[in-house]
Amino acid sequence: MEKFAIALIFFTVFWGLIGVVLPFLIPKGPNRRLIQTMLILTSACCWLFWLCFYLHQWNPLFGPLLTTTDARILRELWSTDF
Amino acid sequence: MTLCQLFLQPDAAYACISELGELGIVQFRDLNPNVNSFQRKFVNEVRRCEEMERKLRFLETEIKKDELPIYDPEDNPDAPKPREMIDLEATFEKLDHELKEINTNADALLRNFNELTELKHNLQMTQGFFDEAQAHPVGVLEDMAGEREIELGGQTTATAGMKLGFITGVIPRERMVTFERMLWRVCRGNVFVKQADIPDLIEDPLTGEKVHKTVFVVFFQGEQLKNRVQKICEGFRANIYPCPENPHERRELAMGVMTRLDDLTVVLSQTQDHRQRVLAATSRNLRTWQIKVKKIKAIYHTMNMFNNDVARKCFIAECWAPVSELDRIQLALRKGSEASGGGTVSSVLNRMITREQPPTHHKLNKFTQGFQNLVDAYGVATYREINPMPFVLITFPFLFAVMFGDAGHGLIVSVFALWMVIKERSLKDKWRTQEVWTIFFGGRYIILLMGLFSIYTGLIYNDVFSKSLNIFGSSWRVKFGDEILNRRDIDTVQLEPTPYNYSGTREYQQMYSGTPYPFGLDPIWQVSENKITFTNSVKMKFAIIIGIIQMGFGVFLSLWNHLHFNHRYAIYLEFLPQIIFLACIFFYLIILIFYKWTHFDGLVSTQAPSLLIQLINMILLSYPTEPESSRTFYSGQRGVQTALIIFAVICIPWMLLGKPIYRIIMNKRRANYSTVTNHTENAEHEIDEQTHENESTKKRGVVLDVDLRDTDTDDILDDDHLHQQHHQTEVEMSEVWVEQGIHTIEYFLGCISHTASYLRLWALSLAHAQLSEVLWQMVLHIGLSTNGYAGSILTFLVFMPWSCLTVFILLLMEGLSAFLHALRLHWVEFQSKFYKGEGYPFIPFSFRLLLDEVPIEG
Numbered sequence: 001m002e003k004f005a006i007a008l009i010f011f012t013v014f015w016g017l018i019g020v021v022l023p024f025l026i027p028k029g030p031n032r033r034l035i036q037t038m039l040i041l042t043s044a045c046c047w048l049f050w051l052c053f054y055l056h057q058w059n060p061l062f063g064p065l066l067t068t069t070d071a072r073i074l075r076e077l078w079s080t081d082f
Numbered sequence: 083m084t085l086c087q088l089f090l091q092p093d094a095a096y097a098c099i100s101e102l103g104e105l106g107i108v109q110f111r112d113l114n115p116n117v118n119s120f121q122r123k124f125v126n127e128v129r130r131c132e133e134m135e136r137k138l139r140f141l142e143t144e145i146k147k148d149e150l151p152i153y154d155p156e157d158n159p160d161a162p163k164p165r166e167m168i169d170l171e172a173t174f175e176k177l178d179h180e181l182k183e184i185n186t187n188a189d190a191l192l193r194n195f196n197e198l199t200e201l202k203h204n205l206q207m208t209q210g211f212f213d214e215a216q217a218h219p220v221g222v223l224e225d226m227a228g229e230r231e232i233e234l235g236g237q238t239t240a241t242a243g244m245k246l247g248f249i250t251g252v253i254p255r256e257r258m259v260t261f262e263r264m265l266w267r268v269c270r271g272n273v274f275v276k277q278a279d280i281p282d283l284i285e286d287p288l289t290g291e292k293v294h295k296t297v298f299v300v301f302f303q304g305e306q307l308k309n310r311v312q313k314i315c316e317g318f319r320a321n322i323y324p325c326p327e328n329p330h331e332r333r334e335l336a337m338g339v340m341t342r343l344d345d346l347t348v349v350l351s352q353t354q355d356h357r358q359r360v361l362a363a364t365s366r367n368l369r370t371w372q373i374k375v376k377k378i379k380a381i382y383h384t385m386n387m388f389n390n391d392v393a394r395k396c397f398i399a400e401c402w403a404p405v406s407e408l409d410r411i412q413l414a415l416r417k418g419s420e421a422s423g424g425g426t427v428s429s430v431l432n433r434m435i436t437r438e439q440p441p442t443h444h445k446l447n448k449f450t451q452g453f454q455n456l457v458d459a460y461g462v463a464t465y466r467e468i469n470p471m472p473f474v475l476i477t478f479p480f481l482f483a484v485m486f487g488d489a490g491h492g493l494i495v496s497v498f499a500l501w502m503v504i505k506e507r508s509l510k511d512k513w514r515t516q517e518v519w520t521i522f523f524g525g526r527y528i529i530l531l532m533g534l535f536s537i538y539t540g541l542i543y544n545d546v547f548s549k550s551l552n553i554f555g556s557s558w559r560v561k562f563g564d565e566i567l568n569r570r571d572i573d574t575v576q577l578e579p580t581p582y583n584y585s586g587t588r589e590y591q592q593m594y595s596g597t598p599y600p601f602g603l604d605p606i607w608q609v610s611e612n613k614i615t616f617t618n619s620v621k622m623k624f625a626i627i628i629g630i631i632q633m634g635f636g637v638f639l640s641l642w643n644h645l646h647f648n649h650r651y652a653i654y655l656e657f658l659p660q661i662i663f664l665a666c667i668f669f670y671l672i673i674l675i676f677y678k679w680t681h682f683d684g685l686v687s688t689q690a691p692s693l694l695i696q697l698i699n700m701i702l703l704s705y706p707t708e709p710e711s712s713r714t715f716y717s718g719q720r721g722v723q724t725a726l727i728i729f730a731v732i733c734i735p736w737m738l739l740g741k742p743i744y745r746i747i748m749n750k751r752r753a754n755y756s757t758v759t760n761h762t763e764n765a766e767h768e769i770d771e772q773t774h775e776n777e778s779t780k781k782r783g784v785v786l787d788v789d790l791r792d793t794d795t796d797d798i799l800d801d802d803h804l805h806q807q808h809h810q811t812e813v814e815m816s817e818v819w820v821e822q823g824i825h826t827i828e829y830f831l832g833c834i835s836h837t838a839s840y841l842r843l844w845a846l847s848l849a850h851a852q853l854s855e856v857l858w859q860m861v862l863h864i865g866l867s868t869n870g871y872a873g874s875i876l877t878f879l880v881f882m883p884w885s886c887l888t889v890f891i892l893l894l895m896e897g898l899s900a901f902l903h904a905l906r907l908h909w910v911e912f913q914s915k916f917y918k919g920e921g922y923p924f925i926p927f928s929f930r931l932l933l934d935e936v937p938i939e940g
Contacts, residue, residue, distance in 0.1 A: 063577035064610030
């Protein structure tokens with residue numbers, strides 16, 4: 001299983017719970033429809049936002065440009081293993 | 083919403099209106115629009131109310147002058163009965179009169195007191211003069227009132243011809259010098275002045291201010307000099323007091339003055355106490371009275387709008403009311419009728435048919451009210467069309483957050499909004515006159531949501547006060563060796579983006595792990611030189627995606643509108659071409675974006691298609707082979723794109739011609755049935771007239787609500803509020819063509835321009851991020867980069883300008899800017915797809931609304 005898919009599944013399930021499952025659990029009251037709308041819209045917007053940033057970084061077309069000093073610092077700070 | 087007629091008995095009318103005011107769900111219509119406000123029936127009562135209000139205002143200023151607290155009533159006092167009004171009037175009159183009397187008395191007493199004080203000082207000082215003069219006998223002194231020789235300490239030294247008169251008085255200290263000089267000049271040096279300062283501050287009897295005063299004695303000889311001195315004293319507004327030369331008389335006078343002063347002090351304090359007591363008693367009831375008077379006035383204003391039917395001896399009122407609340411209204415009417423003595427006939431509510439557009443009423447609470455205000459600022463929803471507010475509730479703060487995107491700033495905004503929300507009750511009435519505060523407070527829920535979403539988008543942009551968080555570990559590693567990094571001629575290195583060994587050589591180092599950073603932007607971009615190039619790409623793409631989705635959503639809402647109003651034809655002739663056009667070109671663009679994200683990596687980066695060029699080529703139907711980024715990148719692309727363009731282009735004449743042709747057909751059909759419709763028209767016309775003349779309304783029983791399903795809603799959605807004589811069967815054809823042409827051009831050009839307009843989401847977020855970074859680099863960095871103790875002090879000092887600039891520039895200015903742009907996106911790009919906004923709001927007759935209005939501070 002690709003590691004790429006782990007985060008994808010996690011966040012899709014997370015926002016799916018909020019946006020698809022939770023609306024059914026809102027108790028009856030005058031604001032039921034409003035809260036359902038809010039939940040659905042929030043989860044849709046937030047999931048889409050996260051997805052766009054995730055997909056864009058999946059296959060980058062170019063890498064970050066670092067100054068040699070910064071590169072040296074990062075090489076020490078983060079070591080060279082993933 | 084239905085138009086109702088109320089028939090009210092004159093005795094019960096007042097009570098019924100009072101009940102309805104408490105309920106607050108009907109909007110009355112003015113049935114006497116042509117009547118001058120001075121000729122209305124209840125103008126006298128309104129005048130009496132205004133007189134009462136004036137007296138109450140006077141009482142309030144008096145209470146405020148004494149700085150007594152005014153008690154706010156806990157509960158809502160009911161509107162008083164008409165009989166109570168007379169009692170209230172009497173009470174106010176009495177209080178008014180009493181207070182005025184107390185005031186005038188107090189003024190007179192105070193003036194008296196001040197004069198006596200000056201006299202006292204006068205006597206004290208002159209006592210000093212004459213005692214001095216005893217030591218040096220100057221001559222015989224004459225009192226200006228009488229001409230006797232006075233014995234100075236028993237000695238009579240009569241120097242020949244020297245008889246001196248004197249005047250004593252009190253003058254403000256600053257005028258003393260000029261006074262003396264004037265005396266010297268005018269009397270040519272023949273007067274002798276002695277003065278002594280009064281050490282205490284004296285309240286001037288005329289002006290009431292406390293000033294420094296001086297006592298003076300002017301000695302002169304002769305009548306002429308006396309006149310001159312008197313005139314000069316008058317000119318300088320010195321207060322002259324009589325002073326007996328006889329020390330015994332002086333002492334007696336002094337003691338008399340002291341006793342009178344004591345008496346006056348007692349009387350003054352008693353007067354003040356009395357005044358306090360009166361005002362304290364008033365202050366307890368003041369607010370209640372004010373509310374009551376306001377309610378009475380409102381009721382009489384409303385009753386002025388009624389039609390007085392003399393023949394049937396009842397009042398007729400017309401009002402708009404929501405259909406769901408009719409039961410409560412009936413209940414209120416019954417209560418009112420019973421309360422006013424239970425007449426034999428109770429008030430009647432009757433529903434009416436009308437072709438007029440009813441006011442638009444949305445049920446709101448304190449949370450949704452703010453967002454509804456945002457929507458209504460552009461235009462109140464047409465009756466029964468879809469209200470964009472529930473969607474704006476989330477999308478507006480979200481789009482704001484996309485432009486604001488900083489978790490640190492978002493946190494500050496959220497905390498501020500949270501404070502306002504939690505302290506709602508206590509902050510509600512504070513600073514009511516500060517308009518800026520009331521704006522912020524009114525929008526506290528909006529600001530709260532904006533802040534919360536900003537925290538989320540800030541975390542995804544990985545931007546906390548322009549620094550990134552590394553929570554999950556970056557996906558990038560630096561794998562260059564020293565031989566490259568230590569070279570002096572290289573300034574920058576670029577990491578390898580392809581996560582697999584594509585060249586097969588040993589020199590390849592995997593610097594990208596292949597798995598993107600799980601939540602948001604990788605932290606390495608914050609320290610890289612080409613961060614902007616990278617983020618520009620993703621922000622622009624996201625802006626386009628969310629824009630197209632929001633516009634598509636708007637078009638679907640228009641479908642909902644069509645379904646509700648039962649405009650079947652509009653679904654096929656407007657909705658379908660709109661959505662097909664949007665889908666063919668712009669949803670296809672979204673698909674291309676996702677395709678590019680998933681199918682091209684660092685290895686083939688030079689061949690990756692430029693989406694903008696591809697879109698342009700698609701529309702121009704040109705497919706070049708050079709440069710590489712303009713080539714087709716999937717098989718069959720040419721065919722698919724050509725097909726999509728053809729579909730899209732078909733939509734234009736479809737929308738342009740569809741509706742007018744439909745109308746022409748409908749008109750022809752109506753023309754065939756014209757004779758039949760004429761009869762029904764006349765009948766309805768009569769019924770309308772009868773409704774207004776109230777002749778057969780009692781026979782009408784159950785009245786159906788306006789049935790919008792089989793009528794031409796263009797007439798009902800008319801902005802005209804006056805009663806229409808008949809509904810139009812013919813619509814001017816040229817108008818329809820022009821209107822449809824405008825709509826078509828507006829929509830299709832709008833699609834493209836609005837899509838580009840959404841790029842402001844990218845532009846503002848870039849500006850915000852850059853400002854934030856500049857502020858950190860140029861300001862806070864100064865303190866953080868200095869070492870040692872000096873560094874800590876410098877950081878402390880530098881924090882102040884950094885935080886001030888953050889709050890004023892980034893939070894307030896950028897926040898306002900992002901707010902405005904997000905609002906514009908909603909009003910123009912989103913709502914133009916479905917919202918007409920041609921309604922008028924439902925403003926019910928409600929005491930609660932009336933009392934919430936900010937009182938004008940006197």
